[in-house]
Amino acid sequence: MRLQGKTAIVTGAASGFGAEIARQYVAEGARVALADINEAGARAVAEPLGAAAIAVRCDVTQRADIDAAIAATQKAFGRVDIAVNNAGWTHRNQPLLDVGEDEFDKVYAINVKSIFHMVRAVVPAMRAQGGGVILNVGSTAGIRPRPGLTWYNSSKGAVNLMSKSLAVELAPDRIRVNVICPVMGATGLLESFMGMPDTPENRARFIATIPLGRLSEPRDIARAAVYLGSDDAEFITGVEFPVDGGRTV
Numbered sequence: 001m002r003l004q005g006k007t008a009i010v011t012g013a014a015s016g017f018g019a020e021i022a023r024q025y026v027a028e029g030a031r032v033a034l035a036d037i038n039e040a041g042a043r044a045v046a047e048p049l050g051a052a053a054i055a056v057r058c059d060v061t062q063r064a065d066i067d068a069a070i071a072a073t074q075k076a077f078g079r080v081d082i083a084v085n086n087a088g089w090t091h092r093n094q095p096l097l098d099v100g101e102d103e104f105d106k107v108y109a110i111n112v113k114s115i116f117h118m119v120r121a122v123v124p125a126m127r128a129q130g131g132g133v134i135l136n137v138g139s140t141a142g143i144r145p146r147p148g149l150t151w152y153n154s155s156k157g158a159v160n161l162m163s164k165s166l167a168v169e170l171a172p173d174r175i176r177v178n179v180i181c182p183v184m185g186a187t188g189l190l191e192s193f194m195g196m197p198d199t200p201e202n203r204a205r206f207i208a209t210i211p212l213g214r215l216s217e218p219r220d221i222a223r224a225a226v227y228l229g230s231d232d233a234e235f236i237t238g239v240e241f242p243v244d245g246g247r248t249v
Contacts, residue, residue: 003230011069066118081129084137084229137179139181171237180221180224
């Protein structure tokens with residue numbers, strides 16, 4: 001098992017990509033703290049995983065919640081080897097001037113500032129134990145943006161570039177940082193990304209832009225997260241890792 005003996009915290013773990021990352025991490029031998037503002041949802045995912053998983057309520061926009069989640073992970077499992085910053089949000093696909101300031105702030109607080117909080121909370125612990133892994137979930141939107149999602153695209157561009165800079169600065173501490181860049185996926189945010197109802201016809205319009213002919217699935221992102229979190233990737237840092245079926249080629 002590729003993650004045997006490792007402990008991870010995964011944000012946004014009550015559903016979608018985060019839930020599947022948690023499941024696959026446990027299947028690969030890791031112990032996992034599932035952190036989500038939806039504590040009941042996180043608990044529902046964690047309970048079938050047994051003693052290898054705990055659920056923690058966490059609003060990733062609040063430093064105190066991040067600190068508490070890290071403390072709970074350390075109390076339960078003794079350390080944090082991998083931090084997966086998966087929690088994310090988007091405004092609805094629409095003209096850029098139609099997105100209000102409150103929605104803009106929410107997108108940046110969840111997508112970008114949450115990573116600021118997590119890095120400040122977890123890096124001291126990783127330094128003390130001699131290293132670790134930070135995985136950020138960015139997006140192909142930060143590489144090849146779609147119209148109608150300008151402010152979301154820019155937030156993911158920040159995540160992508162931030163990850164590269166973190167990788168360089170934290171390399172002497174043996175902390176690897178990479179960013180997974182999914183193409184649009186079959187998650188709860190799909191209709192917001194499309195800006196229209198999730199119908200077969202509307203899906204087909206977006207799928208037509210993906211060479212491998214489908215949306216991303218949680219298992220695709222989770223498999224990338226397993227590899228990048230494992231010692232198989234011990235010499236991989238600062239990489240934008242598109243999981244996109246060829247969308248950004």
